[in-house]
Amino acid sequence: xxASQTSRLQSGCDLLRSLQRPGDPLLLPNAWDVATARAVVxxxxxxxxxxxxxxxxxxxxxxxxxAPADEMLAAAAxxxxxxxxxxxxxAEAGYGMEPTELVAAxxxxxxxxxNLEDTDHAAARLRDLDRQAEWLSAVRQAASENGYPLVVNAxxxxxxxxxxxxxxxxxxxxxxxxxxxxxxxxxxxGADCVYPIALWExxxxxxxxxxxxxxxxxxxLPQAPSLAELATLGVARVSWATLLYRDAMAHFAxxxxxxxx
Numbered sequence: 001x002x003a004s005q006t007s008r009l010q011s012g013c014d015l016l017r018s019l020q021r022p023g024d025p026l027l028l029p030n031a032w033d034v035a036t037a038r039a040v041v042x043x044x045x046x047x048x049x050x051x052x053x054x055x056x057x058x059x060x061x062x063x064x065x066x067a068p069a070d071e072m073l074a075a076a077a078x079x080x081x082x083x084x085x086x087x088x089x090x091a092e093a094g095y096g097m098e099p100t101e102l103v104a105a106x107x108x109x110x111x112x113x114x115n116l117e118d119t120d121h122a123a124a125r126l127r128d129l130d131r132q133a134e135w136l137s138a139v140r141q142a143a144s145e146n147g148y149p150l151v152v153n154a155x156x157x158x159x160x161x162x163x164x165x166x167x168x169x170x171x172x173x174x175x176x177x178x179x180x181x182x183x184x185x186x187x188x189x190g191a192d193c194v195y196p197i198a199l200w201e202x203x204x205x206x207x208x209x210x211x212x213x214x215x216x217x218x219x220x221l222p223q224a225p226s227l228a229e230l231a232t233l234g235v236a237r238v239s240w241a242t243l244l245y246r247d248a249m250a251h252f253a254x255x256x257x258x259x260x261x
Contacts, residue, residue, distance in 0.1 A: 001107070006147075012086030012112035013149040016047055020151075020193055020215040020236040025227070028217075028239040030090070032058055033075070034082035036244075041085045047112070048083055050076055052090040054245035063242070065121045069095035073105055080110040088113030088151065093121055099138035106150060107143075113151030115195060118182065119160070126157060129182050133189040140190025153217055153237070154191035156182045163198035172204035180211050187214040193237060200224035209234045219243075 001009070019026040028047060031037040032054025040048050053063035055075050061067035076089045089111040094102050106114055116139065118132045119125070127135075136154055143150040158179045162171050183194040195217035199205055202225055209216050215236035218224065220243070230238055 005110070009107070009110055009112065010147075010149060012110075013151055016086045016088060016112045016151045017149070017192060019046060022209075022215055022234040022236045023231055025218075025231055025235045025238045027227075028088070028237060029244055030054065030240050030242070031079065032245050034078055036248075037079045037083050037087070041083050046085060048079065048085050048087045049115075049239055050079060050087065050090045051240075051242050051245055052092050052115075053242035055090070057245065057249075064119075065092050065095060069097065069105075073109055076111065077109045086112035088115070088153065090115045093117050093119055093127075094135075094139075099135060100142045103139060103142040103146065103148065103150065107146060107148050111150070113153060113192075115153045115155055116191075117155035117157055117197075118186075119157045129185055132182075133185040136186055136191055137189040151193070152191045153193045153195050154183070154186035154189075155195040155197055156186070157197060158182065159196055159198040163200075172199060172201040173207070176204050176207050179208060183208075183212050183214075183216075187212070193217050195237075195239075197241070202229075205230075206233055 026047060027045060028049035029040055029045060030049045030051035031040050032051055037048045055072060056063050056067040059067050059071050059075060080087045089106065089109065091114040094116055118127045120127045139152060156179050158175050159172055179196050186194055193215040194212060196208055197219055199208060200221045200223055217237035217239060218230055218235045219241050220238050227238060
């Protein structure tokens with residue numbers, strides 16, 4: 001990496017970190033290729049976030065580390081090269097890489113930030129909290145040793161299984177203590193932000209944001225509070241995960257069907 005590339009990467013990391021302001025959330029409509037990333041920038045958003053689900057689908061694979069790491073990282077590199085804005089990369093659960101290897105790969109890609117989730121996809125369960133915190137600490141140390149101010153968004157997946165199975169209202173409040181335990185441990189380990197994906201129930205979200213010790217990223221689910229309400233709750237980042245990709249593909253399917261009428 002040249003000196004100018006290193007300087008650009010560091011500036012991108014610094015900008016992304018500075019925009020994570022509780023109460024004035026950074027909006028991150030997730031892109032899945034260069035064209036959608038350029039559309040995000042053209043619409044005035046200062047940072048591009050990728051969606052692993054959308055990227056994997058365009059490559060012909062399933063989400064949740066169904067795609068080879070080298071293909072996912074190559075797609076991320078194309079997006080970084082295709083836009084001037086900083087890019088935060090959905091790196092899933094780290095693809096089984098050791099922290100030093102993962103950090104080196106993200107630095108080569110030019111990622112200003114990354115999402116790292118605490119699901120063990122091979123075992124289909126959450127990772128042990130202490131082991132995940134230790135792993136995140138090693139990621140932070142590897143980045144620091146290379147002078148790489150990578151912005152780490154640590155995903156907390158405790159709400160995900162209930163959301164996917166359609167658990168009833170009120171159930172998320174029961175999971176808040178475990179989510180907080182994980183989130184605060186990840187922040188202490190060196191994460192810059194935590195991401196309780198699929199957390200949307202207002203009271204559960206209010207308790208989480210009031211008791212967590214760092215910036216919070218929330219998914220803009222259709223049933224979630226409005227952007228104004230999320231700001232009032234102190235949310236620092238709002239992302240759309242695979243929702244925009246799914247909407248785009250649904251619109252494409254509708255268009256295809258209309259051609260036959």
